[in-house]
Amino acid sequence: MSDIAELKNFVVAHTSSQGLPPEHYDPILDRVAHDDPGGGPGSWVAEWTRAADLLAAQGKPLEASVHYNMARFPFVDGAPRQAALERCTAAFDAWRTAAFPSIGRLDVELPGGRVRCWTVGLDTAQKRPLLVMTGGIVSIKEQWAAVLPQLDAFGFAGVVTEMPGVGENTLPYDADAPAMFPALLDAVAARADVSRTYLLALSFSGHLALKAALRDDRIKGVVGAGLPVRDFFTDTGWQPRVPRITTDTLAHLTGSTPEKVYDLIRDWALTPAELAALRVPVAHVTSLRDEIIPPGDARLLREHVRGIRLLAHDDVHGSPSHFAQTRLWTLLSVLRIAGGYRAERTALTREFAKLRYGADRARVA
Structure with a gap:
């Protein structure tokens, strides 16, 4: 409750x-x-x-x-x-069957559980670069999967799924959770060019994505928003201030209790050395009044991830008042990392600029 x-x-x-x-x-x-x-x-x-x-x-x-x-x-x-x-x-x-039959369903059975996905553009004859999209600890794949037709139009093979323990994903959310991404790449390798994989990973799944990128060189870029890095996992002064919904959800996903969950996940923190070791482009959206992710985590990304691109909003976690800007900027960031798409990037940049200048509290760094 x-x-x-x-x-x-x-x-x-x-x-x-x-x-x-x-x-x-x-x-x-x-x-x-x-x-x-x-x-x-x-x-x-x-x-x-x-x-x-x-x-x-x-x-x-x-x-x-x-x-x-x-x-x-x-x-x-x-x-x-x-x-x-x-x-x-x-x-x-029912919606995708009637409106976008090109959206498919994929179940990936792994030793620890099943990962269920919505997909588009998987083709053995013409392998496309792969974009995998995931939400955080409280958002399911259906929340994001309506973007798949747009990914199809851009020429990506798209996979939208959930974090371990969320929605229909029955994998455990534990220290091995980042291995989900390489497992997904293995599962679609015959139908996508997984050597050109990009992860659009929001909130807590962004933490898993960065860890996966350290281990799997098929991942060529990570775009995230509001992701925990180190301080969220280790700052015992911040953790009591985290909203109870977040703490309860973490406890539920990890099979722990609200009183013990932060002790359980403390070792999941990324170190400055790991951040510095990232060799792929990273883009990140930060909410300056985030009540879940401590400000030190965005600072760590800025200080240690080489060449990182940042967008900051004067907003709370998820930047609900700036969602349109975030959506454009994250998609634009994927296209920048992937290369090419000159006309599409120009159009998205103009659209983003219109929104940005109308919301003067947002800034790009």
């Missing part, structure tokens, strides 16, 4: 990323009175599910999927949220 005030606060970044305006989601949040894992009228899962069911009945599967995703947020803690997750996946499946 999560604190309702925190739930309502932290879901905003995720509603923003999926195009839901406040005038739409505020009435839903107003109806939420509690977060009983058993559901029931007025519960978080029941009210979001009710809105999703209505959209599904109206023949709007993608919009329904977005609302079912919010119903299972931040993680599955019982039968009602599990049902919401299953309906979210089914609604997305």
Whole structure:
């Protein structure tokens, strides 16, 4: 059971990323009175599910999927949220089958569990460079997979999936979690040019991506946002200030408890030497008022990762007020790292500049 005030606060970044305006989601949040894992009228899962069911009945599967995703947020803690997750996946499946049949489904069975993905552009005859996209500890693949048609248009093979323990990913979230990325590359090597792989890895999955890039030279670049580096894992003065939703989610994913989880993950920190050893381009979006990731982590990236490109927003974690800028900049960063795409990069740069100059609190470094 999560604190309702925190739930309502932290879901905003995720509603923003999926195009839901406040005038739409505020009435839903107003109806939420509690977060009983058993559901029931007025519960978080029941009210979001009710809105999703209505959209599904109206023949709007993608919009329904977005609302079912919010119903299972931040993680599955019982039968009602599990049902919401299953309906979210089914609604997305219905949307892609009708609107974008080029989006495929891929299950990668590994010794530790199954990684389920949405894909595009995998082809044995014409292997494309690979872009793998992942979210953080509270976002599932359906939240991001609608970007796949755009990746297809840019000529990438695309794989959108989840962190270990999140959504339908049954791998454990442990010290070996970064190995998921090389395993995914192995799984699609016959249908993509995995020697040119780029990782667009948001929040906590960005931490895994940097670790994977240290070990797998098929990864040619990492673009991330709000990722933990070292201080999040080691700063015992910061950790008690981390929102309870984040701590509870980490405990859930690692099979620990809120009281013990930070001791468990302390050794996962990246060292300055590891950051300096990165030999691939890195781009990162920082939120200057991030209440989850301590400011020292962005500083470490800036000081130790050679040639890093940074975008900073005066915003909280996920920069919900700057999502459009972040979306353009991260895609532009992938294209810069991949090389080529001159016309596309020019167009995206102009579009980003328009948004940036209209939001003078954002800066590019």
